[in-house]
Structures are given as structure tokens and as C-alpha cells.
Amino acid sequence: VLKRDETDISRKLKQLERVGLVTSRWVRLGNRNVKIYKLNIDEIRISISSSGLKVELRTEDNVTTKHIYILLSKVLRVKIPEVPKFINRRKELRQINESGKNIILITGMPGIGKTTLVAYYVRNYVKDPVFWHKISEFDTLELILWRLAAFLNGLGFNEPLECLKLSNVDLGVKINLLLNIIDGLSCVIVFDDIHKCKDKRILEFIRYLIDNLSSAKLILISRDRPKLTPFNKEKILNLTLKGFNIKETYELFKAKGIALRNEYIIRSYMITKGHPLLLVILIDALRRDNPEEVFKHLINEDLPSFFWREIYEKLSDIEKSVIRVLAVIKDPLTLDELQELIPRKALQLILYSLIDKGIVEHQEDTYVLHDVIKSIMPNLNVSTQEINEYYGRLGRALYEKGGVINELKALKYFIKAGDVDAAINILRDRVRLQKYSYLDFLDFYAKLIHDLEAIVPPHYEVAEAYIKYEKSLIALAKGDVEKAIPLLYDALKIFKKLGFKLEVSETLSTLGRALTDVKDYDNALKCLNEGIRLIKEVDEESKMLIEWGLYANLAKLWSYVGDLDKAKEVVLKELEIAEKIDDLMYYATTLFHLGNVLEIRNELIEAERYTKKSLEMFKLIGSNYYVGLSHLVLTYIYLKLRKLEKALRHVNKSLDTLRKLYAGAWVLEALALRSLIYFELGKMKEAEADSLEAIELGKKVKYYMVGYAKIVLGTIKLTNGLSSEGLKLIRDGYKDLMYFKTDLVLILEFLIKNLRRLGFQDEARFYESVINNLNLTK
Numbered sequence: 001v002l003k004r005d006e007t008d009i010s011r012k013l014k015q016l017e018r019v020g021l022v023t024s025r026w027v028r029l030g031n032r033n034v035k036i037y038k039l040n041i042d043e044i045r046i047s048i049s050s051s052g053l054k055v056e057l058r059t060e061d062n063v064t065t066k067h068i069y070i071l072l073s074k075v076l077r078v079k080i081p082e083v084p085k086f087i088n089r090r091k092e093l094r095q096i097n098e099s100g101k102n103i104i105l106i107t108g109m110p111g112i113g114k115t116t117l118v119a120y121y122v123r124n125y126v127k128d129p130v131f132w133h134k135i136s137e138f139d140t141l142e143l144i145l146w147r148l149a150a151f152l153n154g155l156g157f158n159e160p161l162e163c164l165k166l167s168n169v170d171l172g173v174k175i176n177l178l179l180n181i182i183d184g185l186s187c188v189i190v191f192d193d194i195h196k197c198k199d200k201r202i203l204e205f206i207r208y209l210i211d212n213l214s215s216a217k218l219i220l221i222s223r224d225r226p227k228l229t230p231f232n233k234e235k236i237l238n239l240t241l242k243g244f245n246i247k248e249t250y251e252l253f254k255a256k257g258i259a260l261r262n263e264y265i266i267r268s269y270m271i272t273k274g275h276p277l278l279l280v281i282l283i284d285a286l287r288r289d290n291p292e293e294v295f296k297h298l299i300n301e302d303l304p305s306f307f308w309r310e311i312y313e314k315l316s317d318i319e320k321s322v323i324r325v326l327a328v329i330k331d332p333l334t335l336d337e338l339q340e341l342i343p344r345k346a347l348q349l350i351l352y353s354l355i356d357k358g359i360v361e362h363q364e365d366t367y368v369l370h371d372v373i374k375s376i377m378p379n380l381n382v383s384t385q386e387i388n389e390y391y392g393r394l395g396r397a398l399y400e401k402g403g404v405i406n407e408l409k410a411l412k413y414f415i416k417a418g419d420v421d422a423a424i425n426i427l428r429d430r431v432r433l434q435k436y437s438y439l440d441f442l443d444f445y446a447k448l449i450h451d452l453e454a455i456v457p458p459h460y461e462v463a464e465a466y467i468k469y470e471k472s473l474i475a476l477a478k479g480d481v482e483k484a485i486p487l488l489y490d491a492l493k494i495f496k497k498l499g500f501k502l503e504v505s506e507t508l509s510t511l512g513r514a515l516t517d518v519k520d521y522d523n524a525l526k527c528l529n530e531g532i533r534l535i536k537e538v539d540e541e542s543k544m545l546i547e548w549g550l551y552a553n554l555a556k557l558w559s560y561v562g563d564l565d566k567a568k569e570v571v572l573k574e575l576e577i578a579e580k581i582d583d584l585m586y587y588a589t590t591l592f593h594l595g596n597v598l599e600i601r602n603e604l605i606e607a608e609r610y611t612k613k614s615l616e617m618f619k620l621i622g623s624n625y626y627v628g629l630s631h632l633v634l635t636y637i638y639l640k641l642r643k644l645e646k647a648l649r650h651v652n653k654s655l656d657t658l659r660k661l662y663a664g665a666w667v668l669e670a671l672a673l674r675s676l677i678y679f680e681l682g683k684m685k686e687a688e689a690d691s692l693e694a695i696e697l698g699k700k701v702k703y704y705m706v707g708y709a710k711i712v713l714g715t716i717k718l719t720n721g722l723s724s725e726g727l728k729l730i731r732d733g734y735k736d737l738m739y740f741k742t743d744l745v746l747i748l749e750f751l752i753k754n755l756r757r758l759g760f761q762d763e764a765r766f767y768e769s770v771i772n773n774l775n776l777t778k
Helices: 006-018 090-098 114-125 141-154 159-164 171-185 200-212 246-255 262-272 276-288 291-300 303-312 317-329 335-341 347-356 371-376 384-401 404-417 420-432 436-455 461-477 481-498 501-517 521-535 543-561 564-580 584-600 604-621 624-640 644-660 664-680 684-701 706-719 723-737 741-758 761-772
Strands: 022-029 032-039 043-049 052-058 063-068 103-107 130-134 188-192 217-222 236-240 360-363 366-369
Touching: 006 022, 090 114, 090 236, 103 114, 114 188, 114 217, 130 141, 141 159, 141 171, 141 200, 141 436, 159 171, 159 644, 171 200, 200 217, 246 262, 246 276, 262 276, 262 291, 276 291, 276 303, 303 371, 317 335, 317 347, 317 360, 317 366, 317 384, 335 347, 335 384, 347 360, 366 371, 384 404, 384 420, 404 420, 404 436, 420 436, 420 461, 420 501, 436 461, 461 481, 461 501, 481 501, 501 521, 501 543, 521 543, 543 564, 543 584, 543 741, 564 584, 584 604, 584 624, 604 624, 624 644, 624 664, 624 741, 644 664, 664 684, 664 706, 664 741, 684 706, 706 723, 706 741, 723 741, 723 761, 741 761
Parallel strands: 103 217, 103 236, 130 188, 188 217
Antiparallel strands: 022 032, 043 052, 052 063, 360 366
8 A cells, every 4th residue: 555665664663553653463364474553542632842742642541642853844744835925916815805705716817926816815814724726637526536535634534535435426425525524614725727627527516616615715716717617796706816016016126126217117017017927037137137228129029039038048958958848748747757857966956946037836746837938938849759758758757656646647648659558558557456546537547548549550459459448447437338348348359369368367357247237147157257267377476366356256246146155155265365465455355245145145153253354354454435334244144133233233333434435325225224123123213214214315326225115114104004105115115126136035024024914915925925936045
């Protein structure tokens, strides 16, 4: 996870153990001894003193105080843009601060001071937490949501991060969770450079914030009005920044330490129309040369040519190289990335010089040419070969650095460089190392694959196979199984022709999963069995991850068709593989799968043992999603064992966890199960409330387990003498569940018992015949 040297991590864990933050113990997992580390405290309180930081480590029982001497600049890292000099703008500051409106739109031409104004405002007028995001042309909505979730996580709210990890939770639910926490905090959200946005969904998200935020403040910075922003004067303060007035121009000359006659300052103001950056460039020229000569040149040249000559001719060779690279790449670059392209030790000092001259902007940890400089810059005549070399070197540096964002950027730059082989190598690594996190940025990744496909030369079958496979994964991630299946068959055919056994096995695994989803069980079984046979012939370290996936998909298939003997056999094989993979999550997930299959088979004592073990591991790993699901499986186990109070405790824990994650389908299932438990405990009012809530939730998430809630509610109606209404609900619930054999037995046994009790003998016999015809192996 940390992508750090094991020795370094071990050393740091020992340090944490010494100060009491973590404890460790050895456990036996499968055939391995594994050291498990666990957080040892409930709370950390930090206060600043003259000698350093006072850190209080709190548990429920006691408080331990530690004095840790630490450089505060490393702790208090602020990502709001710096404001080295701020000239006036008192009127605009007063409007922002006193308007009483929580949506503020700042527009104006490049370099006019929009970002500087807002940065000064939040640094000097705002006490609440501030989130600042500068939009770039390849941002996606997913990236912004992850950044917002990370921001909230830093404030102690970890639910949004957990929720974003869930693939079965509706995007609208995730956004609502973020919005509710943001609004409750009354924080300030700043989106800068909205005019660069290429993803329409980001604009729709911003519009949603505008419509729904009530306490938090939203500040939007853009050259023009965003297209999707509704400009309701009652809700939005719209400020269009113009150039400095004459008084502010005088202040700028004074701040820059240059004394000139009033006529020169007035002429400067008239020529630049008070544009701050152009004034800075002109002041620099007036400082170096005779003012009369400067204004003489201005008369004889057009303004862009004059300002560009004033900038470029005065730069050193290395400064010109920096401008050349930033002009070619266009995207913001970090210092490390720039050093890959311009290997100079003093590069940071050169960048500071360019920032001081107003040529380069420092955005968080990155550097980019100022928009005004881009607008006056002539064509630098950089050759295509040189441009491709820059893109290629940057792509290699980013991919070597690792991490999903860096790797996707590397793919983008390889595509821009026209280096198809380098781009395909990234796709090959993604398949072999099972890097599914690329799909977290679905639209951005889909665009990259589309752009790559456009530059692939004819008859390049290797590239064609990988691209078709990635397109199938994108289709599956979007829920379009019908589109994915033909792409998978096409990719499979080419991979087989090329003799790529690992890729053939992986494609067969994904195809088997897709065919299972469309209930084509025979062909799904053929694909998975062929993949398992083939993967055994592969002699590569990465084969275990793909082999594990094949058995996981096969276990899912056997569970769907109701052959629980084979499902158990396959999960045990999955467990053998997981024990060899150096990742605790694979092992814990397999134990969870095993517990689930054993529960369905009614081997309840063993199911309880494996599920409890997986629950402990998920708690250690910190996977709240699987913690919630493990409690849900334990609920089924104790319900079948007739330990109803235990079942109720676990379903409550499951609901508490899953509600925080807004895991809609699983919340519905937990509510439906709890309604059944409440009915069995004789708590009819609670049973009715849960079943009604589950049915209402089922209108949004479309999950078949709503059938449980309908059957429970129908049984309550029958108990209350509402026969017609009750029987209709029961029939509707059965229709929801009828294709899911393994989930039918428990609820139908409950239903048959109560139908007989209430005198509905014909209906009871019908549902008995359903159970008898399920053909479950155990």
C-alpha cells in the first residue's frame, strides 16, 4: 500500500510502538507467521508549545502525554496559493465579506488577479476549513470527489473515502454524503480555473453544489461564466474583476520600489489599462531602461510583441529552457518532473525567479506558465521530434514514480508522443498486476483508451487485443454487459492467436464473470474451466492474482446455480492461492467467501468460525465495507441457529457501518433481514417499519433482496387480517427472489411456517413445492 522499502516501514513501526501509538503481535495465517499491527489509541490531541508539540495519546482508560519536537513547517502544510504582494482590491474584499451570499463567482481576463484576490480573502478573512482545487483540462469528477473526500478525512470524517471505494453505491448517494458533511462544517470550497474544465459532469456537480449548499461557502474562479451555472442574483455574488484604477497603479509602483514622474505612471496605466501582470512587466522594463526609450518602443511595436520581447530577451538560457518545456507540455509540472526534462541542480531558484517576474505560476506543488504569457507568446518553433522526446521522458518518469494518477498521466504522455509500444506496456502491466484502480477514473481512462486506439497503426494485433480488453472492462464498469461480451470474445481470439496465455486466462475469467451475470451459465463454466486449466501452464509470478480471480468467479457461478458442494470445493482452492499471495486482503476476502458459502450450505459452526476470522482481519486492515458485510453474514448464521438476539446485534452493527458508507443495496438487505428478526421476536411495529424502509429504498437501488421485506410485510398484513393486500405483497416478493435459489430457502421457510399458522394451506403447499424443486446440492 505504502510503496516503501520494507526495512524503512519496519523501523517506523517500531518507533510508533515505542511511543505507544501501535501494538503488535504474531499470528498464524494459513502456513505463515504474520506480524499484525494494531492502533493502540482512541484519540490524539496536539497542542503547540514553545518547545515543540505536546501530544496526548488518549484511550478510554487513560491519557499519556508525550513531547515530540518537530519542525512545524512540515506539519502545517498549506496548499492555498501564496500571496507575496497584495495591492488594494478593498472594494472587492468588502463585497465578498459582507454580501451575505454563500455562492461567489469571480470572473475576469487572465492575469487580472482573480486567484490572488480569493487567496488573500481566505487567508485573512476565513477561519473555517478551506478546500482549494485548481481545475486542469484532464480532471475528472472522480478525481475531484476523491480530493474532497481526502480533505474531509483530514478533518476526521472518514465515511466519504470509504463510500467512494464502493462500486455498488450510486454516485448521487456519494455526492450527497460529501455535501451533507461539507455543509455541516460551514467550510469554504474554492474551484479555480473552471474555464479549463473538459468534463461536463464536473460542471453539473458544481451546479448541484450551487443549488444545494446552504451553510458552506462556494467560490468559483473563471475567465467567463461557467455554462451550467444558474445566475440567480438572490443567491450568487458575481464579481467581474477589471484592471487596477489609477490609485492602485500608483500603489503598485510604490510597492515595486520604483519612483517615476506622474506622467510615466499615467502613461503606463493608459497603455496597460491597469492590467496587473502587464504593469509588472512594464515596471521591470522601466527600471532597467530610460522611460522615454521604453515608451518609444511601445509606440513602434504592437503590445504583444513588445511585452514578449521585454520578457524573453532578458532571460537566461536556462530560464528560456524552462519556458520552452512548460509551453510544450502545457500541464502543470512538479519540480521533480521538470528536473527530468531539465536536469539542473538550481532549478528551483530559477523557478522562483520566473515566478517573481510573473512568467510562471506556482500552483500547489506544480509550476505552469501564466495564462497572460501564453496569450502573448509567439510560436517557439519546437520540432515535433523535440516535443515527442519531452512527452516520452516525462511519461517514463511518471510511470517509474508509480501510483494510479502518475501512471494515467504517463499513459496520456506516451499517447501524445505517439509511442504506442510504451502505452501498450502500461496496459500489459495493468492486466498482469491486476491494477483495477485505473477504472476509478472511468471517463478519463475511457478517453485515453479512445485516443490510443486512434493512433495504433493497422494490423498491430497486440495493441488491438489489449485495447479491446480494456474497452470491455470500461463497459462492465458502466454496467453494459451486453457491450462487454463481444469485446471480450474479440480480445480472447487475438490473445489466443498471439499465444499470450496469461492474458487469455484473465480474459476468460472476466468473460466467465460477465456470462454469469447474464445467466449464460454453461458458457461461463466453459470459460472459467478453460482459464483455470491454462493458468496452470503459465510460469510467471503474477499468475496467482489471476488464478485467484478465476476461482473467485467460479465460486460465484456455482453459488448462483445452487451447486453448493462445488462452490465450497472451489472456495477452498481459492483459499490455497490466497495463502500464497503476499496481501492480507486477498486472504481475508477468501475467508469471507468461504464463510458465506458455508452459511448457504448450513454448515453454520464452520461458517461462524471463518466469518469471525475474516471480520477480525477486515478490522485490522481497516476495510469498513467488508466489516459491514461480515456482520451481515453472521446475522444469517445466527438467524438460522435461532440465536435471535445475537442475530439482532450483528445486523445492527452491519447497518451502523453500511449506513455510514451509503451502501444502498446492502443497507436494504440488512433492513429486510432485521424486519424478519423483529417479526420472529414478536416486535411487529419495528418489523413493519424496517420492511417499509427497505421497500422504499428498493425503489432507488433495484435490488432483489427487497423481496424479503415484501414477504415480511405481507405476512404482517395477513396477521392483521388484510388477506388480499398481504398475499399480493408476498407474491411480489417471491417474483423478486424467484431466480436466486440460494436466497429463497430461508425466507420461504419463514413464510410457509406463518402461512400454515394463519390458515393459508394452499399457499403454503405452493411454496413448499418451490423449495422441493430448487435442486440445491446441500
